Amino acid sequence: MHIEHFPLGGAQRAAFVPPEPAAGSAADFPPKRAAPRGAEVLVQHLGKRYGERTVLDDVCLRLAPGEFVAIVGRSGCGKSTLLRQVAGLERPDAGSLRVSGDADGQGTRIMFQDARLLPWKSVLDNVALGLPPVEGRKRARRALAQVGLARRSLEWPSVLSGGQRQRVALARALVHEPRLLLLDEPLGALDALTRMEMQQLIEELWREHGFTALLVTHDVSEAVALADRVVLIEEQRIALDERVPLPRPRNRAHPDFAAFEAHLLQRLLRPTPAERWPAAAAGAIPLRRAV
Numbered sequence: 001m002h003i004e005h006f007p008l009g010g011a012q013r014a015a016f017v018p019p020e021p022a023a024g025s026a027a028d029f030p031p032k033r034a035a036p037r038g039a040e041v042l043v044q045h046l047g048k049r050y051g052e053r054t055v056l057d058d059v060c061l062r063l064a065p066g067e068f069v070a071i072v073g074r075s076g077c078g079k080s081t082l083l084r085q086v087a088g089l090e091r092p093d094a095g096s097l098r099v100s101g102d103a104d105g106q107g108t109r110i111m112f113q114d115a116r117l118l119p120w121k122s123v124l125d126n127v128a129l130g131l132p133p134v135e136g137r138k139r140a141r142r143a144l145a146q147v148g149l150a151r152r153s154l155e156w157p158s159v160l161s162g163g164q165r166q167r168v169a170l171a172r173a174l175v176h177e178p179r180l181l182l183l184d185e186p187l188g189a190l191d192a193l194t195r196m197e198m199q200q201l202i203e204e205l206w207r208e209h210g211f212t213a214l215l216v217t218h219d220v221s222e223a224v225a226l227a228d229r230v231v232l233i234e235e236q237r238i239a240l241d242e243r244v245p246l247p248r249p250r251n252r253a254h255p256d257f258a259a260f261e262a263h264l265l266q267r268l269l270r271p272t273p274a275e276r277w278p279a280a281a282a283g284a285i286p287l288r289r290a291v
């Protein structure tokens with residue numbers, strides 16, 4: 001897969017030596033991935049403001065077709081804002097954004113932390129929503145089978161657990177054969193075990209279907225488990241964009257997993273210039289002198 005990086009404003013890299021792949025890992029990693037049929041996403045010099053507040057500034061990012069990218073960053077740094085721009089739910093104030101291979105936007109699907117199911121419709125009808133009745137239900141059954149809920153299709157959403165509801169939300173995205181799946185902290189409300197099961201399911205479906213995936217998460221471990229690349233947003237910009245140097249499926253028990261996670265966490269928790277020099281950030285003294 002060809003990955004092209006745009007120059008990243010102020011990108012900084014902490015000292016991290018990518019580990020060698022574990023012995024025998026190639027055998028654990030059969031190349032059974034479907035040929036990518038995902039969209040390409042190209043974000044160039046994107047800026048977004050809400051009133052006086054600049055949330056994103058000069059953000060450049062490219063997702064190759066079929067790539068899985070995770071966005072991490074502190075609360076309020078603009079992760080969901082970036083996702084909403086890519087989803088076309090909001091318009092950026094500056095720069096450009098292109099999702100190719102999805103001309104009508106129908107192939108872009110988004111999943112949120114809450115499943116947002118219609119309580120007065122059955123599980124099956126939630127998944128088939130917007131599709132022609134007969135064909136839609138057939139496709140919805142197939143999608144529900146893929147997420148392991150074939151037997152729950154005639155139930156109401158209210159009787160499902162949180163994890164099962166998120167499975168339905170995943171089926172509702174899959175039924176449209178997405179080319180781009182946007183995931184806005186979709187597992188944030190789940191318990192640790194269910195969360196890991198869902199991560200595994202998302203990875204399996206991604207491998208099988210070949211869509212491009214963009215995941216927003218607070219959980220660095222989740223980003224390392226799922227993504228090809230991890231992108232960190234800090235101070236309105238992309239401050240780090242790194243390939244995850246680990247074979248798939250990711251082994252959380254392997255020391256290399258922990259090492260890469262620790263490397264990202266260290267970078268994430270590093271105080272920003274504004275935190276180190278609050279007076280300068282507030283304009284009391286020139287930042288140049290403070291630095």
Ligand SMILES: Nc1ncnc2c1ncn2[C@@H]1O[C@H](COP(=O)(O)OP(=O)(O)OP(=O)(O)O)[C@@H](O)[C@H]1O
Nearest residue numbers: 050051055073074075076077078079080081082218
């Ligand atoms: N519609 C809006 N109007 C005004 N401000 C907004 C709006 N949406 C988001 N913001 C502000 O933009 C900033 C970034 O919000 P965003 O939700 O993108 O952050 P985030 O990184 O996803 O946060 P979290 O991890 O806590 O979900 C925040 O300061 C937020 O208050």
